[in-house]
Ligand code: ADP
């Protein structure tokens with residue numbers, strides 16, 4: 389298969405798989421990340437084939453979404469081999485999707501430009517109006533409150549505390565979302581993050597105004 393058909397087939401496979409996902413990692417999240425990542429790849433003159441495939445596949449092995457991560461990793465590897473991605477490219481893609489998660493600040497350091505681009509695109513979708521919506525959808529799926537004034541904001545936390553400790557949707561802004569602007573790697577993403585970050589700050593001001601009245 390040529391590269392274009394590989395991307396199209398992968399897109400269809402992921403779309404079917406994530407159709408009914410209900411925690412903000414649905415197909416439309418993937419589609420947004422894929423489009424944003426492609427745009428950044430162009431600006432940064434990166435390898436768009438690797439960026440596009442990694443963006444499309446990045447959430448298929450997320451431990452929040454799959455019960456058996458090892459098996460999920462293997463399935464993605466088989467998929468890539470099956471559609472004819474070379475062993476070298478497959479290794480690059482697997483490396484990217486296994487390294488980009490935030491994990492409460494415990495994520496690993498990224499090596500290549502392509503990984504940085506997919507991570508930037510994924511993070512852009514976690515901030516701004518859509519990021520706010522995803523945050524509340526995720527918190528709802530976990531049974532968290534919108535805001536819990538009894539809880540303090542956690543600063544340094546282990547991956548397990550980040551995933552399983554008590555939190556609220558508004559706490560997540562302070563524990564992750566407001567940090568992301570400063571963690572962007574590429575110039576394009578840094579620029580795109582500005583407006584989305586400012587919007588979240590305005591949102592919080594309004595939220596607390598209403599909360600206190
Ligand atoms: P990562 O894997 O990079 O840590 P996630 O997959 O956890 O990122 O994030 C997916 C989406 O769910 C993001 O929009 C994120 O902000 C949101 N999310 C993750 N954890 C929480 C939480 N505890 N409360 C609210 N939203 C969350």
Ligand code: NI
Pocket residue numbers: 413417421446447510
């Ligand atoms: Ni994602």
